[in-house]
Amino acid sequence: MxxxxxxxxAAGMLVSAYLMVGQKALFTAIRLYAVQSLLLGTVAITMAIxxxxxxxxxxxxxxxxxxxxxxxxxxxxxIDRIGIHREIEPFLNVPAxxxxxxxxxxxxxxxxxxxxxxxQGVTHHLVGVALSMLLIGxxxxxxxxxxxxxxxxxxxxxxxxxLVALGIxxxxxxxxxxxxxxxxxxxxxxxxxxxHRIVDRFESMDVSRLSKLKG
Amino acid sequence: MGEALRAAVxxxxxxxxxxxxxxLLHGVIKKMKAAFQTRQGPPLLQSYYDIAKLLRKEPIRSExxxxxxAAGPRVYFATAxxxxxxxxxxxxAAPLEAVGGILLLVGTLxxxxxxxxxxxxxxxxxFGGMGSSREMTIAALAEPALMLGLFASALAAGSLNxxxxxxxxxxxxxxxxxxxxxxxxxxxxxxIAESGRVPVDNPATHLELTMIHEAMVLEYAGPDLAxxxxxxxxxxxxxxxxxxxxxxxxxIATTLTPATALIAVTAWxxxxxxxxxxxxxxxxxxxxxxxxxxxxxxxxxxGLGFLALAIRFL
Numbered sequence: 001m002x003x004x005x006x007x008x009x010a011a012g013m014l015v016s017a018y019l020m021v022g023q024k025a026l027f028t029a030i031r032l033y034a035v036q037s038l039l040l041g042t043v044a045i046t047m048a049i050x051x052x053x054x055x056x057x058x059x060x061x062x063x064x065x066x067x068x069x070x071x072x073x074x075x076x077x078x079i080d081r082i083g084i085h086r087e088i089e090p091f092l093n094v095p096a097x098x099x100x101x102x103x104x105x106x107x108x109x110x111x112x113x114x115x116x117x118x119x120q121g122v123t124h125h126l127v128g129v130a131l132s133m134l135l136i137g138x139x140x141x142x143x144x145x146x147x148x149x150x151x152x153x154x155x156x157x158x159x160x161x162x163l164v165a166l167g168i169x170x171x172x173x174x175x176x177x178x179x180x181x182x183x184x185x186x187x188x189x190x191x192x193x194x195x196h197r198i199v200d201r202f203e204s205m206d207v208s209r210l211s212k213l214k215g
Numbered sequence: 216m217g218e219a220l221r222a223a224v225x226x227x228x229x230x231x232x233x234x235x236x237x238x239l240l241h242g243v244i245k246k247m248k249a250a251f252q253t254r255q256g257p258p259l260l261q262s263y264y265d266i267a268k269l270l271r272k273e274p275i276r277s278e279x280x281x282x283x284x285a286a287g288p289r290v291y292f293a294t295a296x297x298x299x300x301x302x303x304x305x306x307x308a309a310p311l312e313a314v315g316g317i318l319l320l321v322g323t324l325x326x327x328x329x330x331x332x333x334x335x336x337x338x339x340x341x342f343g344g345m346g347s348s349r350e351m352t353i354a355a356l357a358e359p360a361l362m363l364g365l366f367a368s369a370l371a372a373g374s375l376n377x378x379x380x381x382x383x384x385x386x387x388x389x390x391x392x393x394x395x396x397x398x399x400x401x402x403x404x405x406x407i408a409e410s411g412r413v414p415v416d417n418p419a420t421h422l423e424l425t426m427i428h429e430a431m432v433l434e435y436a437g438p439d440l441a442x443x444x445x446x447x448x449x450x451x452x453x454x455x456x457x458x459x460x461x462x463x464x465x466x467i468a469t470t471l472t473p474a475t476a477l478i479a480v481t482a483w484x485x486x487x488x489x490x491x492x493x494x495x496x497x498x499x500x501x502x503x504x505x506x507x508x509x510x511x512x513x514x515x516x517x518g519l520g521f522l523a524l525a526i527r528f529l
Contacts, residue, residue: 004391011393015400015519022515024508094511098518105522109529125393128529 002050006122009039009046010129013163014105017136017156021097024086026079026148030072033152037067040159043126043166055174062181063162071155071188078192079148082199091143101136108132115168126167133160146205147195151188158184226300226310233299233456237448238262240455244491244498251499262448269441277434280337287334288435288442294327295446295453303381304456305479306468312378317365320377321358324450328354331443335431342423346430349506353408353415353427356513361405363520367398368461370527377460385464397523399462404516406458406494408509410451413498415509425503452487455494459486 016036023029041064048056079085090097108131115127137157141150158180165172172180195205202209242259249256276284300311301320332350335343369375371392372383408415411428421429432443460467466482468475504512 007391007393008396011391011396014393014522015396018515018519018522019400022511022518095514098514102518102522102525106525106529109526128526129393 002046003122005046006043007125009043010126010163012036012039013159014129014132017133018098018101020152020156021101021136021140022094024094026085026146027076029149029152030075030079033155034068034072036156036159037063037071040162041068043163047166058174059177062177066181066185067155067159071185074188074192075148075151078195082195082205084146084199084205090145097139097143100139104135104139105132108135123167127164130160130163130167133157133163145208147191147198147207148205150207151191151195154191155184155188222310222313229304229310230296230299233304233452234296234445234449237445237452238266240452240487240491241448243488244495247492247495248499251495262444266441266445269436269444270438272437274437274439276439277338279339283337284334284434285439287331287337288432288439288446290330291327292442292446294323294330295449298323298327298453299449301377302453302456303378303460303467305476305483306471307378307382307385307464309376309378309381312376316374316376316378316380317362317369318375321362321365325354325358327446327450331431335434338434340434342430342433346427346433349427350431353509353513356510356517357405357408360401360513360517360520361409363517363524364398364402364405365457365461367394367401367520367523367527370524371395381460381464381467382469384461385467385469392527394523394526395462397519397526399458401516401520401523402454402458402461403493404512404519406451406454406490407497408513408516409454410447410494412494414501414504414512417503425506427506455487455490456483458490459483 013036016032016039020029020032023032041060044056044060044063048054048060092100109128112124112128112131115123134157137153137160140153140156144150144153162177162180198207198210199205239259239262241262242257245261246256246259298320301309301315301323303309303312328350332347335347337343366375368384369380371394372380372387374380374383407413411418416427416429417425418429420426421433423430426433428447432440435443463486465486466478468479
């Protein structure tokens with residue numbers, strides 16, 4: 001039972017990462033991120049119940065309230081204020097991006113067998129999915145032009161790191177996790193302000209314009 | 216000889232049951248969609264009335280058309296019915312599973328699509344040609360995605376034959392693998408693309424710029440149209456049944472007794488209803504995609520299908 005829930009949630013996170021790659025509407029991408037975080041929270045809760053580790057409950061609650069409610073809400077507000085709803089054509093078109101992501105997933109899964117814990121059973125899938133998501137997140141950050149999508153990519157990477165930690169050590173110490181959570185909120189808040197500034201100055205969220213001279 | 220006769224009777228029974236149930240599925244989806252829009256919607260049995268009315272009418276065909284035009288709906292209907300005999304529905308055996316498996320199923324459905332697309336070209340009207348070209352563009356991506364999604368399940372059960380495949384899955388019991396979810400997501404997108412549901416096509420409108428399936432069958436009237444609509448409903452029911460078979464083989468009968476049969480029929484209708492609800496949810500919450508964005512969606516499904524297959528080896 002535990003095993004099935006864990007695998008279902010991990011695979012769901014991977015699917016949501018893929019849909020994010022194939023997606024251009026920013027609202028949908030944010031919703032996908034919220035779903036992904038909810039699934040991560042479910043993984044944490046399942047592990048907490050199975051291994052009887054109470055501090056994991058705190059982490060799960062934190063993940064669900066912050067990452068699947070507060071941050072998406074904040075990002076949606078930012079988008080509403082700016083009034084830009086779609087990703088423009090990324091540096092790499094969608095089918096090509098998907099192909100690259102397939103390769104990245106293969107690499108992620110392959111690398112996950114290098115961990116002593118990552119060779120069999122649930123851990124293999126958890127770590128494999130997490131490493132794949134990490135690579136997909138990095139790839140998204142490099143190829144997308146909108147600042148908000150890049151923030152979402154960064155958050156996906158953060159989710160992936162959390163999932164690796166859960167898979168290998170069944171969670172980092174509570175203090176570390178709390179620190180990371182507040183870091184993430186601060187980062188998102190600051191990036192939100194930064195996006196406002198970029199839009200103010202350049203009248204676009206396209207970060208590739210940042211390298212142009214503005215006189 | 217007795218074996219072949221039994222299979223034939225089984226095939227006819229199952230096909231008749233699915234044919235009878237298919238218009239109801241459309242009715243249920245329309246009703247649920249109307250409920251989402253706080254409308255009352257057409258009565259549940261409206262699709263039956265429509266088909267009965269169309270079947271009674273006199274067939275009217277354009278003078279410029281040839282036999283290809285008349286054959287289109289008939290081949291489309293026949294292939295849809297033939298496809299139902301290759302898929303296990305209530306029992307863990309397909310009536311004609313000795314004939315072929317996944318590849319035959321995909322091929323049969325492709326034949327129907329080919330017949331309808333060439334029939335639409337035969338009319339010489341610009342809408343027909345446009346519809347066929349669009350349908351084929353999507354099919355070129357959707358077909359391999361369908362195959363990959365089915366192959367991923369076949370790999371888990373160790374057989375390309377749908378009967379053996381479902382028997383294997385039912386024996387294995389519920390043991391999840393990430394590839395199951397990836398394959399499900401892939402096939403769900405294909406279901407939406409193939410049955411012409413909202414993000415891809417809109418079954419409720421005849422807007423010239425957006426329609427795909429409706430553009431192809433625009434010229435048909437009377438019994439021809441009835442066959443096309445009935446076959447489309449049957450195809451949708453078939454895809455839903457496939458999803459239920461491959462990803463939730465719960466309650467399907469392994470041996471045939473009255474009790475297991477009753478459970479199997481109930482379980483099947485519940486599962487199909489649930490998936491139909493999912494389709495309605497997607498249809499009600501999404502806007503139709505621009506035509507040139509549709510290949511991107513189907514490519515996503517292709518990617519997921521490929522990943523579902525690849526992840527089994529990693």
